[in-house]
Amino acid sequence: MSNFKECFNCGPLHKRQFIFKVALNGKDYQPTVPNEIKKTAKANAAQFALQELGLIPKDPNNPL
Numbered sequence: 001m002s003n004f005k006e007c008f009n010c011g012p013l014h015k016r017q018f019i020f021k022v023a024l025n026g027k028d029y030q031p032t033v034p035n036e037i038k039k040t041a042k043a044n045a046a047q048f049a050l051q052e053l054g055l056i057p058k059d060p061n062n063p064l
Contacts, residue, residue: 003022003023004020004021004022004042004045005020005021005022005023006018006019006020006038006041007019007020007021007030008034010034015036016036017034017035017036018034018035018036018037018038018041019031019032019033019034019035019041019044019045020038020041020042020044020045021045022042022045022046022048022049024049024053029045029048029049029052030045030048031044031045031047031048031064032063032064033063033064044064047064048064051064
């Protein structure tokens with residue numbers, strides 16, 4: 001089971017930046033790059049977790 005949690009937001013209301021972390025099997029995975037869209041920030045957390053677990057390769061052109 002996994003859960004997403006907003007762990008960072010900043011900026012003015014019209015240009016807010018977000019970072020989410022995902023908890024997977026008792027471990028948190030949190031990327032470092034914020035995003036203006038919550039859905040994309042959650043997707044970044046999921047992608048970061050998959051990269052850290054070695055299930056997908058890390059993309060040097062898109063650091064998370």
